[in-house]
Amino acid sequence: MLSHTAHTNPFRNLWGAAILVFAILVFSVVSAGLAPLIGKLLYGLSEKECQSLLINPENTAIGINFLRWTNLVQFLTYMAIPAVLVTLISQYRLNDIGHYKQALNSRKIIGAVCFALGMIPLMALISNASSYIPLGNFADIVKQLNTQRQELFKVLLTMKTYQELAVCLFILACLPAFLEEYIFRGLLLNFAGKSFSKQRNAIFFQATVFAALHFSPFEFLGIFAMGVLFGIISIKTGTLWYSSIAHFVFNGSTVIVQFYILRYQESTGNDFSVEAFLSRPELFLSAIPLAFGGIYLLLRTKNYGID
Numbered sequence: 001m002l003s004h005t006a007h008t009n010p011f012r013n014l015w016g017a018a019i020l021v022f023a024i025l026v027f028s029v030v031s032a033g034l035a036p037l038i039g040k041l042l043y044g045l046s047e048k049e050c051q052s053l054l055i056n057p058e059n060t061a062i063g064i065n066f067l068r069w070t071n072l073v074q075f076l077t078y079m080a081i082p083a084v085l086v087t088l089i090s091q092y093r094l095n096d097i098g099h100y101k102q103a104l105n106s107r108k109i110i111g112a113v114c115f116a117l118g119m120i121p122l123m124a125l126i127s128n129a130s131s132y133i134p135l136g137n138f139a140d141i142v143k144q145l146n147t148q149r150q151e152l153f154k155v156l157l158t159m160k161t162y163q164e165l166a167v168c169l170f171i172l173a174c175l176p177a178f179l180e181e182y183i184f185r186g187l188l189l190n191f192a193g194k195s196f197s198k199q200r201n202a203i204f205f206q207a208t209v210f211a212a213l214h215f216s217p218f219e220f221l222g223i224f225a226m227g228v229l230f231g232i233i234s235i236k237t238g239t240l241w242y243s244s245i246a247h248f249v250f251n252g253s254t255v256i257v258q259f260y261i262l263r264y265q266e267s268t269g270n271d272f273s274v275e276a277f278l279s280r281p282e283l284f285l286s287a288i289p290l291a292f293g294g295i296y297l298l299l300r301t302k303n304y305g306i307d
Contacts, residue, residue: 079176165255192205
């Protein structure tokens with residue numbers, strides 16, 4: 001999907017990539033200071049109360065909704081604003097990056113869904129294995145931060161109604177799928193493609209930045225692998241539609257599973273461990289052909305008339 005059209009804009013290269021990454025980092029810092037403002041405007045909370053809810057999230061109506069609004073506004077700040085600014089600076093149009101006018105292929109949609117579902121247990125396996133990498137004292141800090149982040153998401157994903165499910169799917173699956181694909185497999189991959197002589201170097205570059213900006217060392221290898229595969233999918237299909245669909249299914253499955261687990265626990269009183277379920281060997285074995293089958297459907301070029 002790399003664009004090789006002639007253009008004199010000086011930022012359609014690694015300079016553009018550097019500006020994009022710098023903008024994301026700057027607006028990440030800016031977004032971190034928005035939580036007290038959101039809490040004060042929406043719920044009349046003090047700065048101290050907001051910080052307390054972020055450090056020790058409360059499973060209350062205010063605590064849950066505060067986290068949702070904070071997550072939404074912060075994500076839009078450090079992702080959407082840099083995406084718009086860099087698109088304007090580099091003089092790209094939306095379709096130059098995403099090729100969204102391309103007609104969707106039903107076979108490739110099925111492939112994207114199968115690929116995403118197959119990668120969920122495989123990613124869990126990679127992340128679990130990465131947690132055993134010896135990092136010394138740094139590992140303890142990372143584990144503590146991961147535990148705190150998991151607690152935040154656990155509260156954020158407390159859902160009782162289908163309306164709440166829709167909200168969480170929008171915040172945690174839809175927006176990240178389309179914005180992150182536009183930024184990393186769109187802008188960043190195009191910039192890298194004009195700077196590296198080999199296409200695979202551009203793919204590895206954007207995947208590395210994608211993984212690094214998630215700031216999760218134990219998940220780095222898994223996110224890097226997903227970044228590489230999303231990059232290949234976007235290039236081979238010539239559009240961001242299918243990597244975005246796969247990204248949405250991957251993120252959205254977590255939200256949907258959590259929703260039904262909560263309903264199951266509420267109706268039966270029985271506990272259910274997602275981690276224990278994902279660690280079952282038979283799940284990994286079934287995930288491999290599902291993921292590879294999805295990739296095959298996505299990347300094969302022959303069309304059998306199912307469009």
